[in-house]
Amino acid sequence: MAAATTATASPAIGGLSGALRNRALGKLLPLAVLAAVLVPLAVTRWPGTAWPEALTVDLSGPLGGASDWIIDNRDSHPLFLYFFGHVSNAVVLSVRAVYLALLAIGWAGVTAVAGLIAWRAAGLRLALTAAVSFGACGLLGMWVPTMQTLALMIVAVTVSVVLGTLLGLAAGLSDRLHRALRPLLDTMQVLPAFAYLLPVVLIFGIGVPAAVLATVVYAAPPMARLTALGLREADGGVMEAVASLGATGRQRLLTARLPLARAQLLLGLNQTIMMALSMAVIASVIGAGGLGDRVYQALASVDVGAALAAGLPIVLLAVVLDRTTAAAGSGTGRSGPRTGRGASGPGGSGSGPSLTGRLGWAVAAAATVLVIAAGRLTNRLNWPDTWTVEIAGPVDRSVGWMTDHLYSGVPVIGGTADWAGHFTTWILDPLRGGLQTLPWWGVLLTVAALALLIGTWRTALTAVLAMAAIGVLGVWKPSLDTLSQVLAAVAVTLVIGFAAGIAAARGARVEALLRPVLDVFQTLPQFVYLIPVVALFGVGRAPAVAAAVVYALPAVIRITTQGLRQVDPAALESARSLGATSGQQLRHVQLPLAGAALLLALNQGVVLVLAVVIIGGLVGGGALGYDVVYGLAQGDLATGLVAGAAIVCLGLMLDRVTQPTERRVSTRKVA
Numbered sequence: 001m002a003a004a005t006t007a008t009a010s011p012a013i014g015g016l017s018g019a020l021r022n023r024a025l026g027k028l029l030p031l032a033v034l035a036a037v038l039v040p041l042a043v044t045r046w047p048g049t050a051w052p053e054a055l056t057v058d059l060s061g062p063l064g065g066a067s068d069w070i071i072d073n074r075d076s077h078p079l080f081l082y083f084f085g086h087v088s089n090a091v092v093l094s095v096r097a098v099y100l101a102l103l104a105i106g107w108a109g110v111t112a113v114a115g116l117i118a119w120r121a122a123g124l125r126l127a128l129t130a131a132v133s134f135g136a137c138g139l140l141g142m143w144v145p146t147m148q149t150l151a152l153m154i155v156a157v158t159v160s161v162v163l164g165t166l167l168g169l170a171a172g173l174s175d176r177l178h179r180a181l182r183p184l185l186d187t188m189q190v191l192p193a194f195a196y197l198l199p200v201v202l203i204f205g206i207g208v209p210a211a212v213l214a215t216v217v218y219a220a221p222p223m224a225r226l227t228a229l230g231l232r233e234a235d236g237g238v239m240e241a242v243a244s245l246g247a248t249g250r251q252r253l254l255t256a257r258l259p260l261a262r263a264q265l266l267l268g269l270n271q272t273i274m275m276a277l278s279m280a281v282i283a284s285v286i287g288a289g290g291l292g293d294r295v296y297q298a299l300a301s302v303d304v305g306a307a308l309a310a311g312l313p314i315v316l317l318a319v320v321l322d323r324t325t326a327a328a329g330s331g332t333g334r335s336g337p338r339t340g341r342g343a344s345g346p347g348g349s350g351s352g353p354s355l356t357g358r359l360g361w362a363v364a365a366a367a368t369v370l371v372i373a374a375g376r377l378t379n380r381l382n383w384p385d386t387w388t389v390e391i392a393g394p395v396d397r398s399v400g401w402m403t404d405h406l407y408s409g410v411p412v413i414g415g416t417a418d419w420a421g422h423f424t425t426w427i428l429d430p431l432r433g434g435l436q437t438l439p440w441w442g443v444l445l446t447v448a449a450l451a452l453l454i455g456t457w458r459t460a461l462t463a464v465l466a467m468a469a470i471g472v473l474g475v476w477k478p479s480l481d482t483l484s485q486v487l488a489a490v491a492v493t494l495v496i497g498f499a500a501g502i503a504a505a506r507g508a509r510v511e512a513l514l515r516p517v518l519d520v521f522q523t524l525p526q527f528v529y530l531i532p533v534v535a536l537f538g539v540g541r542a543p544a545v546a547a548a549v550v551y552a553l554p555a556v557i558r559i560t561t562q563g564l565r566q567v568d569p570a571a572l573e574s575a576r577s578l579g580a581t582s583g584q585q586l587r588h589v590q591l592p593l594a595g596a597a598l599l600l601a602l603n604q605g606v607v608l609v610l611a612v613v614i615i616g617g618l619v620g621g622g623a624l625g626y627d628v629v630y631g632l633a634q635g636d637l638a639t640g641l642v643a644g645a646a647i648v649c650l651g652l653m654l655d656r657v658t659q660p661t662e663r664r665v666s667t668r669k670v671a
Contacts, residue, residue, distance in 0.1 A: 027452050031460075035445055042441050049439040051471035058474065063638035070202060088209040091155065095208055099151035106381035107138055109372035110147070114320065116368055122327030130324065133316035140391065142291060142313045143383035149280055149290030149317070152208065156215040156276045161269060164220040168227020168268070172261075173253070178228060188221045191651050192611040193282045193526065194628050198644040201286050202637055211280065211288035219276040226268030230261025270325035277318055278525035282615065285632050291317075295527055299618055304399045304535045305392030311531045315524055322523040399535050407538070420542035423488075428541050432484035436477055443480075444468060450657040454599065463656035466649040475646045481623035482613060482650060485541055489548040489609040494602065497553050501560025501601070502586065511561065518554040526551060526612050530619050544616020544625075552608035556601045563597020564590050603658040610651055624650070 046052035074080050102110055111134040119127035137146040171178040196214045204210040258265070284292030294310030407417035414422075435443070444464050451463040470479045504511040529547040537543040567590050575589045591598070617625020624643045631640020 028449060031445075031448055031452060039441055039445075043439075049437060051440045051476035055472060056474045057472050059642055060638040063641050067202060067637045071205075074205070084203060087213075088204055091209040091212045092207075094155045095151050095212065098154050099147060102147045102151055103381065105372045107134075107143055107383045108374070108380065109368065110150075111135060112368050112371040118320065118324045118327075121324045126320075126323050126327065130320045133320045136316055137313040138383040139387060139389050140309050140312060141388040142294070142310055145289075145291045145294055145310065146313050146317065149277075149288075149292065149314075152212060152215070152280050152288060152290060153273070153276055156212050156219065156280060157273055159212075159216045160219040160272050160276060161223055163216065164223025164268065164272060165227050165265075167220070167224035169231070169253075171224065171228035172231025172257075178232070181224070181228075185221045185225055187652060188217075192614045192647055193218055193279050194614045194625065195644050195647045195651070196279070197283065197286050197632065198628065198637065198640045201632065202641065206287040206632075208287060208289070210286050211283035214283050214286070215276050215279040218279040219272045222271035222275060223268040226264045226271065227261070230264030230268075231257050233261075233264075266325065266328055269328075270322065273321050273325055274318065274523065277314075277321060278527075281314055281525045281527045284527075285618075285629065292527060295531070296618070299530060299534065303392070303396070304531065305395035307531045307534070308395050309390075309392050311528050314528055315520075318523040318525060318528075319520065402535065416536045417538060420537040420540060420546075423542045423545070424540065427488050428484060428545070431488055432481050435480040435484050440471060440476065447653060447657060455656065455659070459656050459659075463653045466653040466656070469649045470646045473642050473646050473649075475624065475627070475642060478623045478627060478643070479646050479650055482610075482625070482647075485545055485548075485613045485616070485621065485623070486606065486610050486654065489545045489552070489613060490602075490606050492545070493549050493552045493556055493605045493609060496549070497556030497601065497605065498560055498598070500553075501557045502564065504557065504561040505564035505590075506582075506586075514557065518557060521550070522554045522558075524551075526615055529612060530615065534619050539620035541616070541621050543619055544613055544621030547616060547619075548609040548612035551612045552605045555608055556605045559597055559601040559604060560594075563594035563601070566597070567593045599658070603655065606654045606658050607651065610647075610654060614647055 046054060105113070111131050114134050115127045115131035118130035134146075137143055167181060171181045196218050197210075200210040200214045200217070204213065280288055280290070281292035281295065284290065284296040291310050291314050295307050295314070298304070298307035298310065402416075407415045438446075444467055447467045448460045448464045451460040470476060500510075500514065504514050529551050530543075533543040533546045533550075537546060571589050571593060572585055575585045580588070613621060614625040614628070615621075617623070617627070617629045624647050627643030628640050628647070631637055631643065
């Protein structure tokens with residue numbers, strides 16, 4: 001029967017494959033004709049495989065001059081005195097005011113506020129989790145850095161939410177503004193976090209203002225997109241009913257659209273908070289201070305113990321913020337499955353609060369005031385020095401033991417350093433060498449063909465221009481080095497992610513085991529992933545790739561699982577009725593019908609991998625990430641800005657060659 005099923009299905013599958021091949025050939029044939037005309041001309045005019053020097057523009061002089069002009073005129077030019085200066089001062093004063101307020105209410109007050117907000121949002125279990133998490137920050141000796149990060153977060157999130165909501169309202173209520181803002185938000189969502197740092201540093205210099213504004217620019221887009229999405233997807237029947245009652249546009253917005261969009265607005269808040277935390281940690285390289293600065297300084301000196309001591313509070317802070325805002329968005333303390341980062345699933349569940357409405361908030365506020373008053377009366381505002389646990393020493397000793405016993409020389413399997421070395425020698429080096437020896441026009445043709453296969457001529461042109469801009473900037477080889485790391489990491493991510501996603505889609509027990517792990521991994525800022533890979537593998541390109549794989553895996557697994565589970569049950573039932581085996585159902589029904597979801601998983605995997613590969617410059621990843629770090633550390637903004645621009649172009653190109661024509665809401669930031 002199975003053989004008969006296969007034979008029956010073969011003509012249909014063959015016809016589908018033939019149609020797809022004909023469609024692909026129809027798209028690629030004009031490109032082949034165009035290449036046949038242009039490639040000989042390009043080879044004759046610019047021989048060689050490397051990007052032609054004649055097509056390179058040296059921007060170091062103009063950028064260096066612009067940087068010098070800004071530095072020389074920062075204290076005298078009206079633009080800085082009467083605009084940027086006021087913005088900078090407002091940011092500094094706001095962050096300082098919030099930080100002093102957090103210190104004024106004391107460690108007990110902050111812990112009480114966190115616990116009570118979590119209780120009101122999700123119940124007693126999450127309240128205890130929040131209280132224990134903040135207590136752990138103090139026990140690790142990181143209370144003051146945690147408050148510094150939290151103060152920066154509060155200011156950045158407030159501005160991001162206000163800005164994102166206003167943009168979302170504009171896009172949600174106006175088709176013209178929606179069409180204008182959509183490509184901008186699409187582009188901003190694919191850019192690695194590092195790409196946002198240099199422009200603000202150029203204007204505001206190193207310090208808190210640059211860190212806050214970079215965080216705002218990075219975190220505002222998801223709020224804008226989800227606000228617009230919620231407003232535009234408001235129930236048409238409800239809106240017609242409200243309009244029939246004679247409500248004005250403002251009344252319809254306040255009484256119908258915004259209430260109907262509540263879930264999307266709170267999800268936007270969750271996404272904005274998680275992205276702000278991620279960026280606030282990364283912004284330590286431009287003077288953000290706080291926990292991120294402790295991690296950055298520790299990684300710079302390869303001090304894994306100190307990095308872990310500062311990294312654990314970041315993890316705890318991320319989990320508490322994610323669970324609390326996700327529970328508030330769901331309204332029940334539980335949230336559905338995610339396909340992107342943030343907005344975690346269950347974890348803040350538990351018995352709901354027994355006190356509801358205003359009475360509950362009044363009790364919470366009264367209890368908070370009592371705790372704060374008790375702390376001030378007893379003069380115990382600062383976390384006691386005797387209540388700290390030093391973990392850096394034991395961790396460093398453990399890392400030393402690993403270095404002596406696990407890095408190399410392990411019988412049969414080898415050590416972690418051996419694995420990293422083999423991966424570098426057998427995969428990363430050949431891949432980088434192959435890309436860098438390809439003729440430049442071959443790279444552009446490959447990019448055009450890939451973008452054209454899943455998109456349009458406009459998509460292909462955008463991707464080719466983005467790739468060509470990298471050559472024009474004069475960073476062709478470093479960009480191909482970064483691209484080789486991205487391709488290697490994406491390949492590993494897809495193999496593991498697709499296998500795990502298929503297993504989770506076909507087995508409820510596997511999904512139940514994976515869910516809490518994915519929930520935690522999806523809340524962690526990018527910076528944190530560098531700590532364990534440095535401990536296991538040391539520094540180099542392989543650790544950067546390993547961190548990128550771990551960072552991107554949750555999204556790929558989630559999207560794959562969801563795509564396979566959303567396959568039409570009727571199609572599966574039809575295949576089963578014809579006697580198809582489980583493997584045949586997967587190969588001939590589920591995977592083809594879930595093709596759009598799998599392609600989206602590929603797109604998200606590429607974007608997420610690129611984000612961490614760039615940050616891998618901090619741990620020896622080299623290439624563009626190193627150029628950005630070098631430019632920031634040495635004040636060489638010309639080098640950093642050129643590398644940052646190349647990162648933007650690389651991210652745009654990779655997004656276009658993996659994103660279908662019919663764009664979907666990004667599940668990295670909008671899930």
